[in-house]
Amino acid sequence: MKALRNYLDKIKPQFEKGGKFEKLHSTFDAFETFLFVPDKVTFRGSHIRDTLDMKRTMIVVVIATIPALLFGMWNVGYQHFLSVGESVGFWDQFFYGFLKVLPIIVVSYVVGLGIEFAFAQMRNHEVNEGYLVSGILIPLIVPPDIPLWMLAISVAFAVIIGKEVFGGTGMNILNPALTARAFLFFAYPQDMSGDKVWIAEKADAYSGATPLGHALVGDLEPVRSSFNDMLFGFIPGSVGETSTIAILLGALILLYTGIGSWRIMASVFAGGYAMGLIFNLFAVNDYMALPAHYHFVMGGFAFGAIFMATDPVSASQTNRGKYLYGFLIGLVAVLIRVVNPAYPEGMMLAILLMNVFAPLIDHYVVEANIKRRLKRLKVKSA
Amino acid sequence: MSTESKQKEPLFSAKNKKLIFNPLSKDNPITVQVLGICSALAVTAKLEPAVVMSISVLAVLSIANVVISLLRNTIPPRIRIIVQLVVIAALVILVDQVLKAFAYDVSKQLSVFVGLIITNCIIMGRLEAFAMGNKPWPSFLDGLGNSFGYAWILIVVAFFRELFGSGSIYGYPVMEWLGIYGVGYKNNGMMILPPMALITVGIIIWVQRSRNSDLIEEN
Numbered sequence: 127m128k129a130l131r132n133y134l135d136k137i138k139p140q141f142e143k144g145g146k147f148e149k150l151h152s153t154f155d156a157f158e159t160f161l162f163v164p165d166k167v168t169f170r171g172s173h174i175r176d177t178l179d180m181k182r183t184m185i186v187v188v189i190a191t192i193p194a195l196l197f198g199m200w201n202v203g204y205q206h207f208l209s210v211g212e213s214v215g216f217w218d219q220f221f222y223g224f225l226k227v228l229p230i231i232v233v234s235y236v237v238g239l240g241i242e243f244a245f246a247q248m249r250n251h252e253v254n255e256g257y258l259v260s261g262i263l264i265p266l267i268v269p270p271d272i273p274l275w276m277l278a279i280s281v282a283f284a285v286i287i288g289k290e291v292f293g294g295t296g297m298n299i300l301n302p303a304l305t306a307r308a309f310l311f312f313a314y315p316q317d318m319s320g321d322k323v324w325i326a327e328k329a330d331a332y333s334g335a336t337p338l339g340h341a342l343v344g345d346l347e348p349v350r351s352s353f354n355d356m357l358f359g360f361i362p363g364s365v366g367e368t369s370t371i372a373i374l375l376g377a378l379i380l381l382y383t384g385i386g387s388w389r390i391m392a393s394v395f396a397g398g399y400a401m402g403l404i405f406n407l408f409a410v411n412d413y414m415a416l417p418a419h420y421h422f423v424m425g426g427f428a429f430g431a432i433f434m435a436t437d438p439v440s441a442s443q444t445n446r447g448k449y450l451y452g453f454l455i456g457l458v459a460v461l462i463r464v465v466n467p468a469y470p471e472g473m474m475l476a477i478l479l480m481n482v483f484a485p486l487i488d489h490y491v492v493e494a495n496i497k498r499r500l501k502r503l504k505v506k507s508a
Numbered sequence: 509m510s511t512e513s514k515q516k517e518p519l520f521s522a523k524n525k526k527l528i529f530n531p532l533s534k535d536n537p538i539t540v541q542v543l544g545i546c547s548a549l550a551v552t553a554k555l556e557p558a559v560v561m562s563i564s565v566l567a568v569l570s571i572a573n574v575v576i577s578l579l580r581n582t583i584p585p586r587i588r589i590i591v592q593l594v595v596i597a598a599l600v601i602l603v604d605q606v607l608k609a610f611a612y613d614v615s616k617q618l619s620v621f622v623g624l625i626i627t628n629c630i631i632m633g634r635l636e637a638f639a640m641g642n643k644p645w646p647s648f649l650d651g652l653g654n655s656f657g658y659a660w661i662l663i664v665v666a667f668f669r670e671l672f673g674s675g676s677i678y679g680y681p682v683m684e685w686l687g688i689y690g691v692g693y694k695n696n697g698m699m700i701l702p703p704m705a706l707i708t709v710g711i712i713i714w715v716q717r718s719r720n721s722d723l724i725e726e727n
Contacts, residue, residue, distance in 0.1 A: 275692070287711075309698060313696040313699070314696070
């Protein structure tokens with residue numbers, strides 16, 4: 127550690143003003159603050175002293191995704207060997223999935239961080255850490271067989287159009303990870319939906335339909351009988367979103383550290399449950415009659431609720447707003463799932479839709495608060 | 509208005525040149541004035557309709573500008589919009605009929621959008637802002653300039669959308685000739701959807717503003 131510090135100190139002057147690599151200052155700064163706690167302090171004005179800067183926040187989220195990631199790697203292998211009908215040991219399954227998922231993660235980070243660094247350089251900003259989380263979330267929400275060049279394009283699109291045009295980390299309207307997925311979904315639908323893509327190198331004869339796929343065509347029998355499979359995640363699907371248990375482990379980490387908002391998580395589940403119950407009331411087909419709690423374990427509902435909806439940048443900022451924001455996400459997600467035949471999974475679209483509405487919700491929450499306080503003032507002065 | 513200065517102005521004076529060249533860049537109807545967006549989104553999925561649309565707008569706008577400019581002193585101000593609309597509508601019907609006669613397929617593709625040239629904000633905007641107060645020749649140049657400004661944005665957007673969305677340029681399957689489908693390349697379905705037109709126009713605006721700093725508003 128000491129040697130590293132000395133080395134950084136030695137090359138530092140070259141990156142300061144007037145140095146040889148002055149232009150690369152933000153790149154140097156990014157690596158230095160990534161490796162060591164920054165020693166900069168502010169001198170004037172009031173400020174909050176808190177050890178939880180953005181890097182710590184982001185790292186906690188990355189750690190919280192690890193259970194889902196590890197399980198996802200194993201499940202990719204498990205599903206593959208299941209489809210080709212070979213039975214191999216646990217480590218073979220895991221290793222197969224690891225080799226499948228690793229390139230996706232590498233491409234996601236290299237492309238995303240490359241663009242982030244380039245923009246920081248051009249604008250003379252510090253490099254922001256926002257992509258650390260998006261970079262791990264994107265591999266978790268794509269099918270294991272996604273062609274890497276498609277992934278690279280969608281990551282570039284999400285980082286540039288979804289984030290940098292608005293001014294970088296913290297300024298984006300939409301969740302970047304979901305922007306990438308939405309781009310893939312609309313640009314290359316044949317690689318992002320249907321029952322061919324959810325198992326890595328699937329054998330042709332094997333049905334690769336996800337529970338959502340079954341449900342979409344009205345075939346509810348396999349869905350009803352596999353609640354436990356869906357809960358634990360032994361189903362085909364996107365890399366990291368099959369296992370509700372692993373995702374909930376991540377949720378515990380987020381909640382314990384206070385980084386994910388419990389208000390949003392709880393209200394997303396409440397919204398989904400409410401919509402499920404409403405459908406149960408008017409059950410005109412099998413899908414509508416599906417018990418409401420099944421929606422939690424199918425598809426990306428849990429993953430979206432825990433990791434996507436709680437993105438502090440694109441979610442509502444006010445506490446009341448968070449309840450409404452989350453509730454509507456759950457509601458719309460289940461609504462799209464059950465009613466719209468074109469989209470088997472509604473979570474992505476629901477979250478993106480509510481991302482757009484989040485500032486509006488906040489606006490009215492703040493306005494209502496101002497009104498209420500004005501009223502109180504009038505009553506007092508009267 | 510009869511007391512106009514008798515001094516003869518050269519046909520392409522500096523002022524008149526500006527009328528043509530400003531709308532191409534820093535006074536572009538789409539990227540700066542943000543007019544005519546709806547048709548820019550609707551007809552740019554392929555190059556061919558975009559080109560035909562550009563030519564139609566060129567014809568309508570430059571002729572309408574001249575006609576309105578000739579009539580400008582006789583149009584009662586209170587009904588000027590109606591008069592402008594009558595002129596535009598007549599020209600649009602002409603264009604529509606010509607297209608139906610000579611380019612039926614494209615006319616089918618453009619469907620209502622030819623008729624909707626009437627509501628293209630660029631045309632009304634230029635008639636109202638320029639032709640009503642200027643002589644026929646500058647008005648004609650203004651019409652030309654603005655249509656070219658509109659046309660090049662349309663064509664650039666359509667070029668990228670057709671290239672990446674359908675893998676062709678003006679109907680020629682370029683991507684297939686290059687043989688990159690063989691290595692796993694696929695057309696980007698999102699490029700054909702209207703939102704990508706908006707995003708492409710946005711990117712053009714972004715590039716333009718970062719090269720041209722006097723376009724950036726103070727706030």
